[in-house]
Amino acid sequence: MNSFSIEKPVRYYDQVYNSIKEKIVKGVLKPGDSIFESRIARELNISRSPVREAVRALEKEGLLVIDEKSRITVYKPTLKDIVDIYECRIALESLATRLTTRYATNQEIKDIENTVLNVKQNLNAEGERNRDVLIEENGRFHDLITKYSQNRRLQKQLRDLKSLSQYYRVLNFQGENREWIVFNEHQEILDQIKQRNEENASIKMKKHLETDLQHLKEIFDSQLKPGKTE
Incomplete structure (x- = not known):
């Protein structure tokens, strides 16, 4: 029945x-x-x-x-907020990447890889790119690495930052070729995870988030800094 x-x-x-x-x-x-x-x-x-x-x-x-x-x-972003949040993310997500490289199953690594493949497919598709898909898959990449770290306390701390991280993630995709830059950095992180190289995977994540932070500082200075007008 x-x-x-x-x-x-x-x-x-x-x-x-x-x-x-x-x-x-x-x-x-x-x-x-x-x-x-x-x-x-x-x-x-x-x-x-x-x-x-x-x-x-x-x-x-x-x-x-x-x-x-x-x-x-x-909420009005401040440069101090951006730096504070990314300093936390750099410390926490580089550790999460190290732990995921150590503990994730092959299927879990495949799940992470699928987010990268979905972005690549979108970037290579004819016509206009679906920016919402790119941003969503970007978030899933980071979320899955956190999820598969098997560290609940680390996961909780990153959940507390999630809404503002989403906010800055949208800003981070502004600029020429940002989609490809982010994609290539994610691919480099994934390659090290697949090779089970904890140290290099952690370093790649740290550099990726540092690049994001520098880009957001430039956006803040050009668009969000008090006194700036459109």
Whole structure:
């Protein structure tokens, strides 16, 4: 007998959370833009409770800021924030890469390789590249390396940085040939993981994130630095 199944409806909180987060990460909502819970609730025809819950979650993740007068605005990046987050990522992800090289099964390494292959296929496809796919697969590459490290405390620390890492990841893809630069660096990391060379894999990840940090510093100076105008 065939079993019955239904799809559970998506909670209002999840819909609001995902919608606001996507708009921030993709730059639809700009740094410093105001967010009004009542307006969102009215536009979605829902109560303010799930909106308030989503806003508090995004504040905790660093994407929204609530001031002493309860005004809600989109997070404004600072150079110090960028450096702080990437210093943490460099330390944590270089270790995660070392551990994944040591512990990952062949199938798990294949999972990591598939993200690189998906990016390569997208880059070589005729017509316009799907930037969303490139960014998503970029994130999966890093997430899988963290996941397969088998270190739960390390994973937790990187989860705490995930939302802002996603935010900066979108910015990081700005610039000429950035997609190919990131792809080639991921390929180099993957090659060392496949060879089970812990030291070189860790070094390649460290250099990759240092390159990202330098690129983001340049973007900050040209686009995000206070006083800059479009």
